[in-house]
Amino acid sequence: MLESPPSSITLIFSEPVTPAGAGIKVFSPAGGQVAGNVVARGPILSAPINSGESGTYVVSWQVLAADTHPSRGAFRFVVGAPSANPYSALLGTPQLGTATPMGLALQAVARWVHFAGFALVFGVAGYCLLTRRAPGFGRLVGAGVVLLIVAEPLALVGQLASLSLDWDTALAVLGSGSGRIIGLRLGAAILAWTVLPAARAWPLIAIGGVVALLDGASAHAIPGLPAVGQLLVAAHVITMGLWVGGLAAFLSAPDRRFGLYALPLVAITVVSGVLLAFAHTRFGGALFTTDYGRVLLLKVVIAGAALGTAALRRHRAEFAIVMIVLAGATLLAVLPPPF
Numbered sequence: 001m002l003e004s005p006p007s008s009i010t011l012i013f014s015e016p017v018t019p020a021g022a023g024i025k026v027f028s029p030a031g032g033q034v035a036g037n038v039v040a041r042g043p044i045l046s047a048p049i050n051s052g053e054s055g056t057y058v059v060s061w062q063v064l065a066a067d068t069h070p071s072r073g074a075f076r077f078v079v080g081a082p083s084a085n086p087y088s089a090l091l092g093t094p095q096l097g098t099a100t101p102m103g104l105a106l107q108a109v110a111r112w113v114h115f116a117g118f119a120l121v122f123g124v125a126g127y128c129l130l131t132r133r134a135p136g137f138g139r140l141v142g143a144g145v146v147l148l149i150v151a152e153p154l155a156l157v158g159q160l161a162s163l164s165l166d167w168d169t170a171l172a173v174l175g176s177g178s179g180r181i182i183g184l185r186l187g188a189a190i191l192a193w194t195v196l197p198a199a200r201a202w203p204l205i206a207i208g209g210v211v212a213l214l215d216g217a218s219a220h221a222i223p224g225l226p227a228v229g230q231l232l233v234a235a236h237v238i239t240m241g242l243w244v245g246g247l248a249a250f251l252s253a254p255d256r257r258f259g260l261y262a263l264p265l266v267a268i269t270v271v272s273g274v275l276l277a278f279a280h281t282r283f284g285g286a287l288f289t290t291d292y293g294r295v296l297l298l299k300v301v302i303a304g305a306a307l308g309t310a311a312l313r314r315h316r317a318e319f320a321i322v323m324i325v326l327a328g329a330t331l332l333a334v335l336p337p338p339f
Contacts, residue, residue, distance in 0.1 A: 001077070001078050002077060002078065002079050002080075003079070003080070004079060005049060005051050005052060005053065005057075005079050006049055006077075007048065007049060008046055008047060008048045008049055009024055009026055009035065009046070009047050009049060009059055010044060010045070010046040011024065011044070011045045011046075011061055012043060012044050013043040013044075013045075013063070013065075014043065014223075015043055015065055015066050015067075015221065015223075016042045016043050016065075016066040017040065017043060017045065017063040017064065017065055017066065017071075018040065018063060018064045018066075018172070018176055018177070019038045019040055019045060019062075019063055019172065020062040020063055020064050020070065020072075020163050020164075020169050020172045020173060020176075021062060021163070021164065021166065021168035021169035021171075021172050022035070022038065022168065023038035023040070023045055023047070023061065023062065023063060024038050024045055024047040024059065024060075024061050025059070025060045025061075026047070026049055026051075026057055026058075026059050027057065027058045027059075027060075027085060027086070027087040028051045028053045028055075028057060028085075029053050029054070029055030029056055029057065029083045029084070029085055030053060031085070031086035031087065032051070034049050034050050034051040034057075035047040035048070035049055036048040036049070036050065045061070045063065053079070054079045054080035054081065054083070055078070055079060055080065055081070055082070055083030055084075055085070056076055056077075056078050056082050056083045056084070056085045056088070057076060057077050057078070057079065057085070058074060058075075058076050058085050058087040058088060058090055058091065059074060059075055059076065059077070060072070060073070060074040060087070060090050061073055061074070062163045062164060062169070064159075064172070064173065064176045064177070064178055066177075066221065066226075067218065067219060067220055067221045068176070068177050068178035068181060068217075068218045069098075069178075069220070069334070069336070070098070070099055070103070070159050070162040070163050070173075070178070071098035071099070071336075072098060072099065072100075072162065072163055072164075073098065074090040074091050074093065075091070076088075076091060098162075098336055099161075099162035099163075099334070100161060100162055102161050103158055103159075103160075103161035103162025103163070104158075104162065104334055104335070105158075106154060106157055106158030106161050106162075107155065107158035107159070107162060107333075107334040108158075108327075108330045108331055108333075108334050109154060109158070109330075110151050110152075110154035110155035110157075110158050111151075111155075111329075111330035111333050111334060112326055112327055112330040113147050113150055113151040113154060114147070114148060114151035114152075114155070114185070114215075115237075115240075115241070115326045115329065115330065116144070116147055116323070116326060117143075117144045117145065117146070117147030117148035117149075117150075117151060117189070118144070118148065118208065118211060118212075118215075118237065118241045118245075119144070119240070119241040119242075119243075119244035119245035119248070119326075120140050120141060120143055120144025120147065120245050120248060121141050121144035121145055121148060121192055121204060121208065121245070122144075122204055122205060122207070122208030122211070122238075122241050122242065122245060123241045123242045123243065123244055123245010123246045123247075123248065123249070124140050124141050124144070124245045124246070124248060124249045125141070125201040125202075125204035125205050125208070125245075126201070126205060126242045126245065126246055127245065127246040127249035127250065127255075127258070127261075128201040128249070129201045129202070129205070130246070130255070130257060130258065130261050131253075131255045131257065131258075138196075140245075140248055140249065140252070141196065141204075142196070144245070145189060145192050145193045145196065148185070148188075148189035148192065148211075149186065149189045149190065149193070151185075151189075152182050152183075152185055152186040152189070155182050156173065156174075156179075156182055158334075159173050159178060159182075160173060177217075178218065181214050181217060181218045184214055185211060185214050185215075188207050188210055188211050188214070189211075191207055192204055192207050195207070208238070208241065209238065212234045212235075212237045212238045212241070213230075213234050215233060215234060215237045216229075216230035216231060216232075216233040216234030216237070217230055219233035219333065220233075220280060220333075220336075220337050222276075222279045222280070223339060225279070229276070229279065232272050232275055232276050232279075233272075233276065235268060235272045236268075236269060236272040236273055236276065239265045239266075239268040239269040239272070240265075240269045240326075240329070242265050243262055243265040243266055243269060243322075244319070244322050244323075244326070246258060246261065246262060246265070247262070247315060247318065247319050247322065248319060250315065251315060251316060251319060262310075266307070266310070270303075273303075277296055277300075279339070280292065280296075280337035280338065280339055281293050281296065281337070281338060281339065282338070282339050286338040286339070289338075290338045291335055292332065292335045292336065292337045292338055293338065295328060295331045295332055295335060296328075296332060298328055299325060299328030299329065299331075299332065302321060302324050302325050302328060303325050303328075305321050306318055306321040306322045306325055309321060
């Protein structure tokens with residue numbers, strides 16, 4: 001509640017952000033957009049306001065975080081006495097985390113498609129190296145490449161649905177770090193498709209390493225240790241992909257050496273996942289009080305079931321459960337962590 005309209009709106013975030021489209025819009029009681037051009041300085045966004053009206057103002061904002069994740073929100077303030085505002089509906093927009101439910105769902109689907117494609121391409125290539133086979137899993141690898149290519153347009157639509165579906169926002173997303181990573185991953189997927197006829201595993205493994213680093217760059221940053229968090233995510237993605245894709249190839253052409261190959265992969269996957277969980281929940285302090293923590297607990301339970309079936313050598317059941325674990329990983333990738 002203010003006595004007179006402010007001269008500007010300033011938003012302070014917990015990490016550097018980039019405006020998505022206008023970044024900040026301020027709607028006066030009459031419905032006019034009264035905010036000027038946004039100025040971004042690290043974690044601070046500021047926009048001047050030009051209005052003398054009294055009543056209820058609605059402020060909407062949307063940004064892309066330094067780790068490429070989209071965020072949006074809205075709030076109101078009152079000058080003098082409350083009034084109607086044509087844009088009050090923005091205040092009741094449902095959200096999960098910092099995105100719309102549709103946007104978060106599309107982001108999660110895109111991540112699952114990407115992770116599944118990554119596992120089928122690069123995990124199968126790793127299995128071929130282990131067993132000294134020529135890449136003879138053409139259907140698996142081909143399906144993986146298709147999934148990798150399809151995932152990136154889905155990721156772009158998910159970003160836009162999490163913000164607003166307009167041209168200015170689309171241009172902002174394409175020109176952002178998120179857009180560049182989407183473009184680079186799409187390029188890597190197309191490159192993997194072009195090297196398939198060579199029937200060589202090493203080029204696919206090399207491309208997989210690059211894709212994993214790109215996945216790390218688009219992952220949630222650990223406050224104070226951004227590079228460490230990105231490298232941990234890259235290691236987690238690599239080992240998980242090699243394990244899951246290798247398991248898919250093993251089911252098609254079993255080789256007893258796979259057990260010794262999978263053991264260190266599973267160990268690194270578990271250790272890197274535990275370290276990331278501790279970092280994002282402050283050693284478990286937010287496990288039961290946040291959506292991120294509850295999804296993490298569910299993922300841990302399902303992963304434990306996967307390890308149990310692996311110990312019993314029920315590999316088909318293990319593969320089915322691991323695909324569910326990937327779904328949990330996708331939700332963790334798009335939900336904002338508490339820390």
